[in-house]
Amino acid sequence: MLKFLKLLGVLLIVIPVPVFTIITPMSHTDQYIFGLCMIGGCVLLNHLSQKHYISVALILITVVCSTRYMYFRLTQTLELDSLIETIFGYLLFAAEIYVYCILLLSFFQMSWSLRRKIVPLPEDTSKWPTVDVYVPTYNEPLSLVRDTVLAAQCIDYPKDKLKIYILDDGRRKEFATFATEAGVGYITRTDNAHAKAGNLNHAMQLTKGELIAIFDCDHISTRIFLQATVGAFIKDPRLALLQTPHHFYSPDPIERNLYLGRNIPTEGELFYGPVQRGNDNWNAAFFCGSCAVIRRAALNSIGGFAFETVTEDAHTALRLQRHGWNTAYLDKILAGGLATERLILHIIQRNRWGRGMIQIFRLDNPLLGRGLTLAQRLCYLSASMYFFFALPRVIFLTVPLFYLLFGISVVHGSAELLFAYALPHLFLSVYTSSRLNGRYRYSFWGEVYDILLSFPLVLPTLAVLFSPHKGKFNVTDKGGTVDKAYFDARAVRAHIICAGLLLFSMVFGFVKYLMPEYFDIQLGALLLNVAWATFNLSLLLAAICVARETPNLRKTQRLELKAPVLLYQQSGICSRSTLNDLSMTGCRVENSIDQDLLDDDPVTDVEIMSDFSSASIPVEMLHDAPGAKYLRFKFRDSDVDSHREIVRLLFSRADTWVAPPHEKDNVLKSYFTILACTYDSLTRNIRRNRALKKQRRKEEAARGEAA
Amino acid sequence: MPVISICSPKGGVGKTTLASNLSYIFSQSGTKVMAVDMDPQNALRLYFGVSLADEGGFIASLDSQAPWLNSALNVGRNLYVLPFGKSTYEMRRNLDQIFINEPDYLKTSQSAIFNAPDLLVIIDFPPGYSEALKAAACITDLYVIPLNADAASVSLLSQIKDGDLFENGESANKYCIVLNQVDNRVKINREIQDFARSNFQDKLAGTVHLDTSVTEAAALQVPISGFNPSSAAAFDIGMLARRLGTMLGFTVNEDTMIISQGQD
Numbered sequence A: 001m002l003k004f005l006k007l008l009g010v011l012l013i014v015i016p017v018p019v020f021t022i023i024t025p026m027s028h029t030d031q032y033i034f035g036l037c038m039i040g041g042c043v044l045l046n047h048l049s050q051k052h053y054i055s056v057a058l059i060l061i062t063v064v065c066s067t068r069y070m071y072f073r074l075t076q077t078l079e080l081d082s083l084i085e086t087i088f089g090y091l092l093f094a095a096e097i098y099v100y101c102i103l104l105l106s107f108f109q110m111s112w113s114l115r116r117k118i119v120p121l122p123e124d125t126s127k128w129p130t131v132d133v134y135v136p137t138y139n140e141p142l143s144l145v146r147d148t149v150l151a152a153q154c155i156d157y158p159k160d161k162l163k164i165y166i167l168d169d170g171r172r173k174e175f176a177t178f179a180t181e182a183g184v185g186y187i188t189r190t191d192n193a194h195a196k197a198g199n200l201n202h203a204m205q206l207t208k209g210e211l212i213a214i215f216d217c218d219h220i221s222t223r224i225f226l227q228a229t230v231g232a233f234i235k236d237p238r239l240a241l242l243q244t245p246h247h248f249y250s251p252d253p254i255e256r257n258l259y260l261g262r263n264i265p266t267e268g269e270l271f272y273g274p275v276q277r278g279n280d281n282w283n284a285a286f287f288c289g290s291c292a293v294i295r296r297a298a299l300n301s302i303g304g305f306a307f308e309t310v311t312e313d314a315h316t317a318l319r320l321q322r323h324g325w326n327t328a329y330l331d332k333i334l335a336g337g338l339a340t341e342r343l344i345l346h347i348i349q350r351n352r353w354g355r356g357m358i359q360i361f362r363l364d365n366p367l368l369g370r371g372l373t374l375a376q377r378l379c380y381l382s383a384s385m386y387f388f389f390a391l392p393r394v395i396f397l398t399v400p401l402f403y404l405l406f407g408i409s410v411v412h413g414s415a416e417l418l419f420a421y422a423l424p425h426l427f428l429s430v431y432t433s434s435r436l437n438g439r440y441r442y443s444f445w446g447e448v449y450d451i452l453l454s455f456p457l458v459l460p461t462l463a464v465l466f467s468p469h470k471g472k473f474n475v476t477d478k479g480g481t482v483d484k485a486y487f488d489a490r491a492v493r494a495h496i497i498c499a500g501l502l503l504f505s506m507v508f509g510f511v512k513y514l515m516p517e518y519f520d521i522q523l524g525a526l527l528l529n530v531a532w533a534t535f536n537l538s539l540l541l542a543a544i545c546v547a548r549e550t551p552n553l554r555k556t557q558r559l560e561l562k563a564p565v566l567l568y569q570q571s572g573i574c575s576r577s578t579l580n581d582l583s584m585t586g587c588r589v590e591n592s593i594d595q596d597l598l599d600d601d602p603v604t605d606v607e608i609m610s611d612f613s614s615a616s617i618p619v620e621m622l623h624d625a626p627g628a629k630y631l632r633f634k635f636r637d638s639d640v641d642s643h644r645e646i647v648r649l650l651f652s653r654a655d656t657w658v659a660p661p662h663e664k665d666n667v668l669k670s671y672f673t674i675l676a677c678t679y680d681s682l683t684r685n686i687r688r689n690r691a692l693k694k695q696r697r698k699e700e701a702a703r704g705e706a707a
Numbered sequence B: 001m002p003v004i005s006i007c008s009p010k011g012g013v014g015k016t017t018l019a020s021n022l023s024y025i026f027s028q029s030g031t032k033v034m035a036v037d038m039d040p041q042n043a044l045r046l047y048f049g050v051s052l053a054d055e056g057g058f059i060a061s062l063d064s065q066a067p068w069l070n071s072a073l074n075v076g077r078n079l080y081v082l083p084f085g086k087s088t089y090e091m092r093r094n095l096d097q098i099f100i101n102e103p104d105y106l107k108t109s110q111s112a113i114f115n116a117p118d119l120l121v122i123i124d125f126p127p128g129y130s131e132a133l134k135a136a137a138c139i140t141d142l143y144v145i146p147l148n149a150d151a152a153s154v155s156l157l158s159q160i161k162d163g164d165l166f167e168n169g170e171s172a173n174k175y176c177i178v179l180n181q182v183d184n185r186v187k188i189n190r191e192i193q194d195f196a197r198s199n200f201q202d203k204l205a206g207t208v209h210l211d212t213s214v215t216e217a218a219a220l221q222v223p224i225s226g227f228n229p230s231s232a233a234a235f236d237i238g239m240l241a242r243r244l245g246t247m248l249g250f251t252v253n254e255d256t257m258i259i260s261q262g263q264d
């Protein structure tokens, strides 16, 4: 009680400070000074130390500045003249409220993050639970599913406690045949009711493992997956779910078409880093459909996987937590997968996620209902609200048009005052996020990702918001490749129109300014709008460049690996050599065979030896000049056993996906990187043509000399 | 001082191949090696470049009581071969009789070979059970039993495991097996390897790949590595040599081989 009173006392003294800071109105010079002080203070603090309490201080200052801005907007900028100005003014304000909420929620989510350690399994294997591995598939090719299944078989776990099942919703005969060959279970059903959730629920009726590990059919597990995850379930009997990161070893469309080889964190790294770790701190880590382990008893208590929404994963986790089960997130990459190949598929996938999360928001809102702590509610709210971003994003993109084209002011008051208030709010929210998550997401890239999805997602997400029961599950197509460059205009048509309008509006705005006798244009407002439009335009262009699909040449993972190999020649001569590199389709080996032994006696099989086992694979020898340093081989179709060995070598090692962390973010540098990426992407063709021409000229010159 | 006896219930499993190539490898690594042929087929010498026409051997010296050492041929640095020699049925019966009458004949009467310090002796036996094999019991430090990794070997493997192969229990512990002609491309072959590995563990001293280089080299009368320096079988036999070295208490490497003291 005494403690409580003390706390109350402290709060009574402390709370008025930020409240006054938030509501005190200032003239624009004072506000500038105030803002610059805040910014200066934060920059100073940031450079002072990397300690966590400094981060918390930065967050608090940012929240105060942003709240101050919002308060200013609410009290001083909404007295608009005409109806049309009022409509658009309030629309913009609503969008800003959304962004403000998401900012607060994300600060809450990420201010404390939990770095879980692996809980080791007990020595006594009889205490280890039985595990079913599910590999659900619907329409993906066998070549994709095969590697996943074979990798699952390489997971270190007692054989009698690990069962692997392909859950084939496509009822394909070759899958059943493969399952028999590989020695795994095959489960199929007569209908496809409730898509993936239905598929999983159906399988649950037929298998008995205490834990269920789920791998989407393109997530190839490393051998330590269960060693790293199962221990947590023994330690905490109320643990229902442990999620691990989704890591993609092939580039997603943004990486391939825009990063162009630059070392920039990919889209998922923020979520599978600070966000889920932060969720985990509040016991609110959620299920992402794959690379996770779930306790059967927990699933049974909620009647299996949730199938009411198209994102069954997040919804299942929410349900589990409502029933008092715990969840966990282990930030160790234990599996690797293929990213969506093309932009249009990326958009389709996000479309589903967006609709699903909004369905959850509507049908099972985390703020309402029983069983959750406040913190859990906020984390789930943040996740389910994130996908409302499309409409606000479109509003932000298009607002400068109103003033520049039609002279509509959607914000009341002087541009100078608005800018003075907005500056600390905008700067600090970017700056603080950069400090918190800079190694996982570089500044402004989040805007590019969102802008890319904004126009295509507006209508679908709004539709679901109003009729949440509609919404079909669609499977994201993966594993195909883009094999020639093209521009996918249909994915970014709206973006292009918007960019054109912005460009036109800027010119038009200046023209209007030069004709004061006809138009009433304020210099301050003009400059503010033009700056805003320019910023929008730069990010829009970056997003548009993602649609310039570049061919994906590297189809498979290639691994540099020194391992002893045996080369079997047609005559039966068998020689030793050393492997140089390996992929699913072929390998390169040091040439150790005397040339006179190799003449007319090609190598027909290559055996790759590792510590645990060896695999011999029938090969076709690719012909190089005699005496070449390496012998190159293409794998012919081989049996399941040797295929499994290649998978084991390529994907199964514990350190397969270990990578150094990214460099720290730098706000300005990141913005210029976006510009550079855009420039490189736009001039790609010009540069390639130039290089081609140069080469052709050289060839011609050489030919001329020869003649 | 160490004596390695290479024997096997079956023929054509690589006894002579191992005897000759092991001898060669050990001699290369700096130890004096005597390869002794106890097989009347008298083929071991051919692996060392001795010409087909040269048919001398210790069997001819039994009448004259000359020491066997006199029949040994120097076939390389540190490397000697004692051929069996061309023999008649009478001569072979005579030899068997000697072995029956004097159980420690090799140790005492031929001590210059079988009880000599600093000489590694590798004996190549005929297939199956023989008086010679029995007579070598008192001098053998290690029996090396090659077997082919084929289906026919499965029953032999269990026999060996049960100790049925040797008459007296004492020598039963001093053996190791070598799986020859392994070929991982063939499933049954892999399964037999697994079987041998799990049943014999440490007693499985090595595996040797099926490799035509072996036959080609034999035809050319050169060591396998002389025919194909990268030969898988040659590499495997090299590994085997190291392993046998450790089992007998000496280290084998490129240029030194130390025979530890107190080996008997």
Ligand SMILES: Nc1ncnc2c1ncn2[C@@H]1O[C@H](COP(=O)(O)OP(=O)(O)O)[C@@H](O)[C@H]1O
Binding pocket: B008, B010, B011, B012, B013, B014, B015, B016, B017, B018, B180, B181, B182, B208, B209, B210, B211, B212, B213, B214, B215, B218, B233
């Ligand atoms: N690892 C091997 N790869 C290929 N051929 C082999 C191998 N080992 C032995 N051989 C061949 O098998 C045949 C029998 O070998 P050999 O050493 O004479 O057996 P043994 O002495 O047990 O009768 C020979 O032709 C030999 O060249």
Ligand SMILES: [Mg+2]
Binding pocket: B012, B015, B016, B017, B039, B043
């Ligand atoms: Mg022989």
